[in-house]
Amino acid sequence: MNLLSAKNISHSFDYELFSNVSLELMAGESVAIIGMSGSGKSTLLHIFSTLLAPKEGSVRIMDEDIASMSTKRLSEMKRNDLGLVFQAHYLFNGFSAYENLEVAEILSLNSIDMNLLERLGIAQVIEKKVTQLSGGQQQRVSIARVLTKKPKLIFADEPTGNLDKETANEVMQLFFDYCRDESAGMILVTHDNELAHMCQHVYKLENRELVKVA
Ligand SMILES: Nc1ncnc2c1ncn2[C@@H]1O[C@H](COP(=O)(O)OP(=O)(O)OP(=O)(O)O)[C@@H](O)[C@H]1O
Ligand SMILES: [Mg+2]
Numbered sequence: 001m002n003l004l005s006a007k008n009i010s011h012s013f014d015y016e017l018f019s020n021v022s023l024e025l026m027a028g029e030s031v032a033i034i035g036m037s038g039s040g041k042s043t044l045l046h047i048f049s050t051l052l053a054p055k056e057g058s059v060r061i062m063d064e065d066i067a068s069m070s071t072k073r074l075s076e077m078k079r080n081d082l083g084l085v086f087q088a089h090y091l092f093n094g095f096s097a098y099e100n101l102e103v104a105e106i107l108s109l110n111s112i113d114m115n116l117l118e119r120l121g122i123a124q125v126i127e128k129k130v131t132q133l134s135g136g137q138q139q140r141v142s143i144a145r146v147l148t149k150k151p152k153l154i155f156a157d158e159p160t161g162n163l164d165k166e167t168a169n170e171v172m173q174l175f176f177d178y179c180r181d182e183s184a185g186m187i188l189v190t191h192d193n194e195l196a197h198m199c200q201h202v203y204k205l206e207n208r209e210l211v212k213v214a
Contacts, residue, residue: 001027002063003153003185009047009057017043021057021210023187023203025153030179030186032196034213035205041189042086042157044205048187049084049155050074061153079107083151085159089142091130097141098126104148112148119174120144121167136162143171147178154179154186160195172198 003025010019017040025031035041046052048059050066059066061077069077091100101112117123120140125133133141139162146154154175160168172195179186188199196202202214 001183003027003029003061004048004187005060006048007058009044009054009059011040011043011047011052011054011056013043016208018205018208018210019056023048023210025185025187027152027183027185028179029201030176030188030199031201031203032188032190032199033203033205033210034190034193034196037191039205041205044210045086045155045157045187045189049082049153050078051084080149081152083146083149083154085143085146085154085156089139091138091142091145093130096127096129097122097133097137100130100141101126101145101148104145108149110148110150112144116144116147116174120171134162136164136167139163140167140171143174147174150182152182152184154184156186157189158191159188160190160192168192168195 006021006023009021011017021044033041033044043052047054053067062081105112114123117126120143122137122140122144125137130138143159160171163171175186178184190196197214201212203210204213
């Protein structure tokens with residue numbers, strides 16, 4: 001199944017960031033996007049994940065054109081099918097890590113998977129307040145929250161940016177296993193070449209173009 005199909009995307013803020021960007025993502029697949037700081041990777045991920053409308057081009061998710069979807073349908077899709085793991089991860093600070101996961105549990109009607117928390121190495125700290133966790137632990141709680149929803153499509157912007165290499169590799173493996181087991185797709189933005197090449201396809205955003213490099 002085709003999870004995402006982006007065609008001829010262009011975007012600019014003060015100047016043109018990129019143009020004619022096209023990308024396809026099939027079920028079970030992972031795609032990495034690399035590129036220099038400021039090249040527009042996060043902007044592109046915002047466009048793919050429905051948060052930002054492109055200046056030109058179209059994005060279809062699971063065969064629905066985002067631009068022509070109703071607000072209701074769009075928020076339904078965001079809640080049920082899309083998993084966003086971004087650089088600033090919006091956990092609720094007044095709550096414990098576990099309470100943050102309960103929010104996802106309630107919204108998606110899925111239950112919290114203790115095995116997932118074990119694999120992320122956060123089972124022991126799950127009762128703590130978010131503010132009492134390290135940056136890397138907070139990042140892993142936000143990953144657990146996203147996966148608890150069981151999204152069809154994961155958009156991850158430097159999801160392991162706060163983690164040491166060993167933990168980062170374990171977390172990435174978890175994402176890959178998730179995509180395989182749930183036939184989900186992932187678009188990963190990263191500076192880390194090695195990490196990028198763990199994905200099936202690698203693209204580079206350079207000179208305003210998205211070029212396939214592996
Ligand atoms: N909302 C915005 N308004 C104006 N300019 C923006 C906005 N968002 C991003 N930009 C500009 O667009 C450019 C690309 O930003 P973007 O965050 O997409 O880069 P990036 O490739 O993700 O960089 P990094 O690797 O540092 O995260 C930057 O020059 C940035 O200042
Ligand atoms: Mg970025």
